[in-house]
Amino acid sequence: MNSDNDLQIAGDILEVQHLLQPPREHPATVAEFVGLARSVAADRSEWEHLVRYDATTRWYHRLRTGPGYEVWLLSWVPGQGSGLHDHGRSSGVLTVLEGTLTERTERGTRALAAGAQRVFAPGYVHEVVNDTLEPAISLHIYHPGLTDMPMHASPHCEARTEPAARTRPVTA
Numbered sequence: 001m002n003s004d005n006d007l008q009i010a011g012d013i014l015e016v017q018h019l020l021q022p023p024r025e026h027p028a029t030v031a032e033f034v035g036l037a038r039s040v041a042a043d044r045s046e047w048e049h050l051v052r053y054d055a056t057t058r059w060y061h062r063l064r065t066g067p068g069y070e071v072w073l074l075s076w077v078p079g080q081g082s083g084l085h086d087h088g089r090s091s092g093v094l095t096v097l098e099g100t101l102t103e104r105t106e107r108g109t110r111a112l113a114a115g116a117q118r119v120f121a122p123g124y125v126h127e128v129v130n131d132t133l134e135p136a137i138s139l140h141i142y143h144p145g146l147t148d149m150p151m152h153a154s155p156h157c158e159a160r161t162e163p164a165a166r167t168r169p170v171t172a
């Protein structure tokens with residue numbers, strides 16, 4: 001026997017399959033929610049044909065629901081923004097699918113390019129804006145589903161001239 005081996009498998013490896021944990025149908029951890037967002041992001045056929053751009057109001061579409069969570073698809077035309085808000089009781093994962101969004105928090109401003117992900121806990125306050133000249137698309141997972149999105153007074157509002165940025169979003 002080779003003492004360097006910690007794992008000894010007797011018999012046919014294929015028969016071990018029934019001992020393995022089946023993949024969970026629904027995500028239940030932060031890592032799994034991040035993974036779900038990445039898998040949706042990678043499968044453009046699931047969402048690309050659904051996207052609409054609306055210059056007069058924020059566009060959003062509920063892409064998927066599961067036990068205790070919701071997945072939303074959002075589009076942002078240039079200049080559109082969420083306003084400063086939190087997410088009530090919900091935690092979330094924000095994933096940029098296309099374009100670049102700017103996220104502002106009390107800690108500063110960061111550009112989120114396609115593929116960027118932000119994970120946030122209940123109480124997280126931010127503002128998301130499309131500051132570019134190209135439309136952007138994002139995917140938002142909320143756990144539990146977003147029922148309340150309290151708006152906060154934004155220190156940036158006075159400096160902003162785009163009317164669309166002042167509209168109250170339903171989800172972001």
Ligand SMILES: [Fe+2]
Nearest residue numbers: 085087126172
């Ligand atoms: Fe948000």
